[in-house]
Amino acid sequence: MTKISLSKPNISKKEINIINKSLKSGWLTHGPNNRIFEKNFSKLIKSKYSISMNSCTSALECALKVIEKKGEVIIPSWTWVSTANAVINTGNVPVFADVDTNSRNITAEYIKKKITKKTIAVIVVHYGGLPCQMKKILSLTKKHKLQLIEDSAETLGASCDKKLTGSFGNGCFSFFPTKNITTTEGGMFTTSNKAIFEKVKLIIAHGINKKLKKHFWHRQSSLAGHNFRLPNHLAALGVSQLKRLHRFNKKRRLIAKKYDKFLKSFSNIFEVQTINKNLSHSYQMYTCLVKKSEYRNKLLYYLKSKNIEASAHFDPPLHRQNYLKKYSNERLENTDNLSQKIISLPMYPDLKDREIQIIKKTIKQWCKKYVI
Numbered sequence: 001m002t003k004i005s006l007s008k009p010n011i012s013k014k015e016i017n018i019i020n021k022s023l024k025s026g027w028l029t030h031g032p033n034n035r036i037f038e039k040n041f042s043k044l045i046k047s048k049y050s051i052s053m054n055s056c057t058s059a060l061e062c063a064l065k066v067i068e069k070k071g072e073v074i075i076p077s078w079t080w081v082s083t084a085n086a087v088i089n090t091g092n093v094p095v096f097a098d099v100d101t102n103s104r105n106i107t108a109e110y111i112k113k114k115i116t117k118k119t120i121a122v123i124v125v126h127y128g129g130l131p132c133q134m135k136k137i138l139s140l141t142k143k144h145k146l147q148l149i150e151d152s153a154e155t156l157g158a159s160c161d162k163k164l165t166g167s168f169g170n171g172c173f174s175f176f177p178t179k180n181i182t183t184t185e186g187g188m189f190t191t192s193n194k195a196i197f198e199k200v201k202l203i204i205a206h207g208i209n210k211k212l213k214k215h216f217w218h219r220q221s222s223l224a225g226h227n228f229r230l231p232n233h234l235a236a237l238g239v240s241q242l243k244r245l246h247r248f249n250k251k252r253r254l255i256a257k258k259y260d261k262f263l264k265s266f267s268n269i270f271e272v273q274t275i276n277k278n279l280s281h282s283y284q285m286y287t288c289l290v291k292k293s294e295y296r297n298k299l300l301y302y303l304k305s306k307n308i309e310a311s312a313h314f315d316p317p318l319h320r321q322n323y324l325k326k327y328s329n330e331r332l333e334n335t336d337n338l339s340q341k342i343i344s345l346p347m348y349p350d351l352k353d354r355e356i357q358i359i360k361k362t363i364k365q366w367c368k369k370y371v372i
């Protein structure tokens with residue numbers, strides 16, 4: 001029985017050659033391919049500036065470091081730990097908000113409940129490929145003069161009101177192998193603010209400021225920066241992957257449609273996500289809910305026993321993580337509910353029809369054996 005993976009990157013032979021060619025050029029760190037990758041990314045997102053770097057976590061840290069003040073940062077509890085880690089590692093305090101069950105996304109209503117005098121920023125997380133409803137969020141952050149950061153690690157190429165994520169606030173993207181495109185490890189920061197762009201450029205490369213150079217050997221640093229650079233050969237991979245994004249996402253959407261149709265035929269057991277008309281979905285993950293939480297673990301173990309990788313993103317959510325409990329022990333009803341009922345099924349562009357059939361057959365078997 002061959003294993004069906006939860007996720008699989010697609011790196012073509014042509015891309016291996018592109019990486020080799022870039023390595024042979026001798027330019028092994030940030031280089032000309034980064035410029036191309038950034039230019040193309042900005043063009044796609046319609047943000048004025050893009051800065052490639054080594055991860056989305058680094059991009060999130062940059063987005064927080066450019067804010068002059070320290071304080072509370074509102075984030076959904078329904079996210080990967082890096083969202084909270086970036087907040088803590090930049091000297092801020094994470095404040096966990098609940099999310100909407102169907103979209104799994106934070107909303108203006110949940111953000112509003114958490115705003116205090118200490119709030120400096122909001123990080124929205126576009127979960128699994130589905131953008132948050134940005135209109136109300138934008139007017140709320142504007143009204144309260146809060147920085148808006150988009151954790152778009154899981155969403156590339158999806159839109160809200162025809163605008164792609166990463167163009168509403170300062171955007172942070174991930175190119176980890178499970179994401180919509182990959183550079184192995186890697187990330188991108190997007191902004192339309194020139195001052196923020198210039199500061200992030202300094203942060204990612206030790207703070208070295210070329211404008212302060214008096215002689216060719218001078219390396220004058222203007223802040224305590226990091227080494228967050230993305231190497232040139234990985235940027236070359238990014239350039240190629242970005243060209244393939246549209247095709248990748250098209251395949252993801254087709255697979256999602258097949259899952260939707262199948263799971264709807266078991267509507268007493270599964271709850272299929274509905275997508276609002278003003279949103280498009282890029283299905284970095286395909287998630288559904290089981291109607292009773294006692295089904296969830298049993299089904300996950302059953303799929304595992306049949307060599308099908310499925311998972312639960314995120315269990316536990318942030319406010320249930322031991323090291324984060326000191327920030328809040330509050331019950332977040334929808335988030336707690338999601339963490340007990342959610343299932344992520346295999347999702348990647350190369351998932352074969354034959355494999356989808358096996359997944360469907362196995363789920364059907366489980367339903368018949370244990371539920372119906």
Ligand SMILES: Cc1ncc(COP(=O)(O)O)c(C=O)c1O
Nearest residue numbers: 055056057080082153174175176
């Ligand atoms: C919502 C979210 N934020 C941030 C990250 C971190 O991305 P990276 O691994 O590129 O640092 C991830 C990655 O899984 C994520 O899912």
